[in-house]
Amino acid sequence: MIRLENIGKQNGKQIVFIEASAALQKGEKIGLVGPNGSGKTTLFRMITGEEAPDEGQVSIDRGTTIGYFSQDVGEMAGRSVVAETMDGAGPVAALSAEMRKLEVDMGDPDKAGEMDTIIARYGEVTEQFEELDGYALDGRSREVLDGLGFSQAMMDGDVGALSGGWKMRVALAKILLAKPDVLLLDEPSNHLDIESLIWLEEFLKNFTGALLMTSHDRAFMNRVVNKIIEIDAGTLTSYTGDYEFYQEQRAVADKNQQAQFERQQAMLAKEIQFIERFKARASHAAQVQSRVKKLDKIDRVEPPKRAQKVVFEFRPAPRSGEDVAVLKGVAKTYGEKTIYDGLDFHVRRKERWAIMGVNGAGKSTLLKLVTGAAEPDTGSVARGPSVKMAYFAQHAMDRLDGDKSIFDMLQSEFPQAGQAPLRALAGCFGFSGDDVEKKCRVLSGGEKARLVMAMMLFDPPNFLVLDEPTNHLDIATKEMLIEALANYEGTMLFVSHDRHFLAELSNRVLEVSPEGVRTFGGGYREYVESTGQEAPGLRH
Known part of the structure; x- marks a missing residue:
C-alpha cells in the first residue's frame, strides 16, 4: 500500500535518512521505533505529503485513504464534541450538514420559487447519506467518544471548552471514525487513562486497515503491532513480531x-x-x-550503532520511621461532589502503593492530601517526623526558571555537586552533550518532566509521591526510571496509566471509586488476577 524507496532526507545539518527503504502492506500493524529526534514524525509527514524526501520516493497505491493523528491539534471551537467528531467522517459529515441546510431552506417562504430544486437535491443527498450509513454516524461517534472516556454531557458540550488533552482525544476520535485504509498514529496513547488505552487496543486490533504508529507505552505496543520498523542512524530496519x-x-x-x-x-x-x-x-x-x-x-564490519544503556542509581536515602503517612477519618469535597468521606489510609515504610481509579474518582486528590498540597475538610493527615518527601505532579514544572539552562538549573539546585556528577545525571535523563545548554523556557513538556525528575532524585527522598511520572517519557527513559525505582529503598505512592510501570513497581494497590476505597495486599499483577480486569472502569 505504501512504499518508501531509497529515501534520503536532511533537516538543516542533521541527516535524517540515508537510502532508507520500508513498506506497509495491507492489514499490517507496524510500530515505528527510534530515539527522540531520529525522524519518526518526519517519516509520517513524508507519507502524508507534508514534506518531500530529498532523494528517493514515497509510493502510495492509487485510491488509498490515509488518516493521520499527530500531537499538533488544530483549533476546535463553536460546536459540540460529537459534531466535531462527526466532521472526521468526511463525505458523510458534509452530506449531513447539507441535509440540515436543505431542511431549513424547505421551511423558508422566501425560497418557495426554488422549492422543486431544493426538494430534488434533498432527495439526492438523502440517498447518498443512506448509502454511506449516515444515520448510524451519530451513534458511531458516541461509541468512539465513550471508548475514549467522554461522558454523554461532555459529548454534547462545546469542544472549545475542553483542555488540550481532551481535544487530543477528539482529534483521535475523528481519525478513528473516518475508518481510512491506513491509520498513521503519532503517540495516540498520550493523554489516555488505562480504560481508554485498553479500549483503543481492542479497536486497533479489530481494525481491518493498515496501521503505522509510534507509542511510548510498551504494553500498548505489544498488544497491537505485529511488525516493528526501527529508525537507526538514518536507516530503516524491519522486524516481524511485537515489541518484545x-x-x-x-x-x-x-x-x-x-x-x-x-x-x-x-x-x-x-x-x-x-x-x-x-x-x-x-x-x-x-x-x-x-x-x-x-x-x-575487505568490507568493514561496523560495531553496533545502538547507544549504550544509561543507568541511574540512587544514592542511599535517609531511613524513615515505620509510619510514613497516616490519614484518619478524612473527608474532602469539591463543590457539591464528595470525593472522600471518612477515609482511613496508612502508608508504612517500603510500601509501594499504586492508586487506581477512573477519571474523577479522586486519585490526584489523595496524593495532594498526603503531601499537604490540599487540606482535608475534616479528619487528619500526618506524616512521620523523619519523612523526607518529594512530590512529582504537573505543577512541579513551575519550579523551573525559564532563563536558566538545564545545567544552570541543576547547578543552582546542587551547588556542592561537581560538574561531572551533574552532567552524568543530565545524561541519564536524556540531556547529553550540548543539550544541557538549552534554556528551560524552550523545553517541551516531556523534557521539563525529565529535568524535574532528575532534580528530585539526585538528592534522594525517602518518600516519593508521583502523579503520572511517565507522561511524555520515551520507552528507554521509562525503562531507566523503572530500573532505578526498582532499586530504590524508600516508600512510594503513585498514580500511573502505564501498566508496565504499575506491574514492576507496586506492592500494594488502593482502588478509589464512588462506592469507597478497597485495598489489595499484592501489587498490580495480583490486583489484575484478583479482579479479573486491568482497571476499575472495566468492571461492570
Whole structure:
C-alpha cells in the first residue's frame, strides 16, 4: 500500500535518512521505533505529503485513504464534541450538514420559487447519506467518544471548552471514525487513562486497515503491532513480531554484529602487524603488496550503532520511621461532589502503593492530601517526623526558571555537586552533550518532566509521591526510571496509566471509586488476577 524507496532526507545539518527503504502492506500493524529526534514524525509527514524526501520516493497505491493523528491539534471551537467528531467522517459529515441546510431552506417562504430544486437535491443527498450509513454516524461517534472516556454531557458540550488533552482525544476520535485504509498514529496513547488505552487496543486490533504508529507505552505496543520498523542512524530496519520480540531480535543482532566486528578487528590487526613487520624487506614485497590489496577490498564490519544503556542509581536515602503517612477519618469535597468521606489510609515504610481509579474518582486528590498540597475538610493527615518527601505532579514544572539552562538549573539546585556528577545525571535523563545548554523556557513538556525528575532524585527522598511520572517519557527513559525505582529503598505512592510501570513497581494497590476505597495486599499483577480486569472502569 505504501512504499518508501531509497529515501534520503536532511533537516538543516542533521541527516535524517540515508537510502532508507520500508513498506506497509495491507492489514499490517507496524510500530515505528527510534530515539527522540531520529525522524519518526518526519517519516509520517513524508507519507502524508507534508514534506518531500530529498532523494528517493514515497509510493502510495492509487485510491488509498490515509488518516493521520499527530500531537499538533488544530483549533476546535463553536460546536459540540460529537459534531466535531462527526466532521472526521468526511463525505458523510458534509452530506449531513447539507441535509440540515436543505431542511431549513424547505421551511423558508422566501425560497418557495426554488422549492422543486431544493426538494430534488434533498432527495439526492438523502440517498447518498443512506448509502454511506449516515444515520448510524451519530451513534458511531458516541461509541468512539465513550471508548475514549467522554461522558454523554461532555459529548454534547462545546469542544472549545475542553483542555488540550481532551481535544487530543477528539482529534483521535475523528481519525478513528473516518475508518481510512491506513491509520498513521503519532503517540495516540498520550493523554489516555488505562480504560481508554485498553479500549483503543481492542479497536486497533479489530481494525481491518493498515496501521503505522509510534507509542511510548510498551504494553500498548505489544498488544497491537505485529511488525516493528526501527529508525537507526538514518536507516530503516524491519522486524516481524511485537515489541518484545523486536527487543530480543535486536539484542541478538547487536551481539552477533559485535562478535563479527571483534573477529574482523583481530584479523585486521594481524594483517597490519605482518605488513608493518615485513614492508621494508624486499624478500616479502610480493606478500606485503598482496595483503595490502586484500585489506583494501575487505568490507568493514561496523560495531553496533545502538547507544549504550544509561543507568541511574540512587544514592542511599535517609531511613524513615515505620509510619510514613497516616490519614484518619478524612473527608474532602469539591463543590457539591464528595470525593472522600471518612477515609482511613496508612502508608508504612517500603510500601509501594499504586492508586487506581477512573477519571474523577479522586486519585490526584489523595496524593495532594498526603503531601499537604490540599487540606482535608475534616479528619487528619500526618506524616512521620523523619519523612523526607518529594512530590512529582504537573505543577512541579513551575519550579523551573525559564532563563536558566538545564545545567544552570541543576547547578543552582546542587551547588556542592561537581560538574561531572551533574552532567552524568543530565545524561541519564536524556540531556547529553550540548543539550544541557538549552534554556528551560524552550523545553517541551516531556523534557521539563525529565529535568524535574532528575532534580528530585539526585538528592534522594525517602518518600516519593508521583502523579503520572511517565507522561511524555520515551520507552528507554521509562525503562531507566523503572530500573532505578526498582532499586530504590524508600516508600512510594503513585498514580500511573502505564501498566508496565504499575506491574514492576507496586506492592500494594488502593482502588478509589464512588462506592469507597478497597485495598489489595499484592501489587498490580495480583490486583489484575484478583479482579479479573486491568482497571476499575472495566468492571461492570
